[in-house]
Amino acid sequence: MLTKEIQSAFEAFARGGNIASVNQITAGLINATYLIETDKSEKYILQKINTFVFKNPAQLMENIVGVTKHLSEKIKSAGGDYKRETLNFLPCQEGTYFYRDENGGAWRMYIYVDNALTYNKPKNSETFRSAGKSFGRFMKLLADYPAETLHETIEKFHFTPSRYENFLKAAEKDVKGRRAEVQKEIDFVTEREADTHKLTDLIAEGVLPLRVTHNDTKLNNVLFDTASDESICVIDLDTIMPGLSLYDFGDSIRSGANTGAEDESDLSKIGIDLELFEAYADGYLSETADSLTDVEIDNLAFGAKLMTFECGMRFLTDYLDGDVYFRTTYPEHNIVRAKNQFRLVEDMEAKMDKMNGIVMKYKEKYKK
Numbered sequence: 001m002l003t004k005e006i007q008s009a010f011e012a013f014a015r016g017g018n019i020a021s022v023n024q025i026t027a028g029l030i031n032a033t034y035l036i037e038t039d040k041s042e043k044y045i046l047q048k049i050n051t052f053v054f055k056n057p058a059q060l061m062e063n064i065v066g067v068t069k070h071l072s073e074k075i076k077s078a079g080g081d082y083k084r085e086t087l088n089f090l091p092c093q094e095g096t097y098f099y100r101d102e103n104g105g106a107w108r109m110y111i112y113v114d115n116a117l118t119y120n121k122p123k124n125s126e127t128f129r130s131a132g133k134s135f136g137r138f139m140k141l142l143a144d145y146p147a148e149t150l151h152e153t154i155e156k157f158h159f160t161p162s163r164y165e166n167f168l169k170a171a172e173k174d175v176k177g178r179r180a181e182v183q184k185e186i187d188f189v190t191e192r193e194a195d196t197h198k199l200t201d202l203i204a205e206g207v208l209p210l211r212v213t214h215n216d217t218k219l220n221n222v223l224f225d226t227a228s229d230e231s232i233c234v235i236d237l238d239t240i241m242p243g244l245s246l247y248d249f250g251d252s253i254r255s256g257a258n259t260g261a262e263d264e265s266d267l268s269k270i271g272i273d274l275e276l277f278e279a280y281a282d283g284y285l286s287e288t289a290d291s292l293t294d295v296e297i298d299n300l301a302f303g304a305k306l307m308t309f310e311c312g313m314r315f316l317t318d319y320l321d322g323d324v325y326f327r328t329t330y331p332e333h334n335i336v337r338a339k340n341q342f343r344l345v346e347d348m349e350a351k352m353d354k355m356n357g358i359v360m361k362y363k364e365k366y367k368k
């Protein structure tokens with residue numbers, strides 16, 4: 001499926017070599033991602049940036065290039081392999097890190113990390129513990145990154161009260177006439193309005209610190225080494241912005257500790273897997289317990305519930321808006337995802353004491 005636009009975007013970044021094969025990778029819900037192999041057996045990831053979601057590709061790439069250079073330096077000085085442990089983006093012929101095609105599309109390219117794979121579901125507890133370590137380490141490596149230089153690539157990305165406002169507006173407008181059919185889900189959200197501002201209130205009160213965070217810590221946004229099965233590299237760097245540790249912890253749990261897939265429609269298969277939750281909490285806190293405050297650690301389990309709730313609310317909003325944001329493959333896809341996330345929220349609510357107990361166990365183990 002080599003198209004003219006892929007060919008011209010590739011040529012803007014190419015360092016010799018011609019395209020021998022193109023394969024689309026469809027795991028992400030936002031950008032269009034292609035694995036390119038050249039006739040010289042070099043492999044690249046070429047991505048068409050979704051400019052409906054990321055309005056300013058220049059600022060987006062400035063963030064990403066700044067962060068990956070910072071990570072590379074840290075990895076090198078720790079004796080690591082920066083070609084496997086972080087992404088390496090290529091400048092295009094115009095000297096910037098993205099290319100504008102003749103139709104206004106924005107593209108970027110980075111060197112493919114070979115002998116690595118992603119998981120949509122953890123293979124086992126070890127997989128997930130390892131992901132927890134990687135995301136914890138990622139935040140630590142960026143602790144001294146100048147946060148004030150980062151652009152806000154998506155305005156108020158995890159500012160849940162704004163997400164709630166957007167949801168109310170979408171229900172009010174009801175552009176596709178879908179509101180009546182999702183009244184139960186709408187009620188589910190409005191009943192939990194108080195949750196939406198719990199963490200942002202703590203930020204405003206100066207109780208929770210902003211850090212440089214990833215903000216999209218889905219399990220499939222980390223690469224695992226094929227041979228060792230250890231997580232090696234955090235990817236999908238579009239939403240690195242000042243945020244809460246709780247967002248990063250929470251979104252990993254939302255995506256990786258669900259007993260079913262994010263778009264599983266059989267809700268009897270959906271719930272929080274406490275064994276996986278424990279493995280991730282162990283991995284994450286083994287790296288971060290000393291740098292996190294007590295209030296952060298004490299809210300980790302709530303963070304998992306909030307990120308799941310927020311994501312469900314975003315899927316529901318997109319369904320009401322007519323599926324303009326997330327990639328969908330059938331008309332009900334977003335509402336199936338929303339119901340799935342809300343079922344997971346309910347199960348977390350029922351198991352919140354257990355989740356908090358698990359966090360405390362690893363707080364005691366790792367916090368000096």
Ligand code: GN1
Nearest residue numbers: 027028029030216218221236239311
């Ligand atoms: C999107 O791009 P991807 O698939 O890693 C989304 C996340 C959602 C996730 C839900 C920029 O992540 O916020 O949690 O889908 N990314 C953006 O699967 O909106």
Ligand code: MG
Nearest residue numbers: 028220221236
């Ligand atoms: Mg992704």
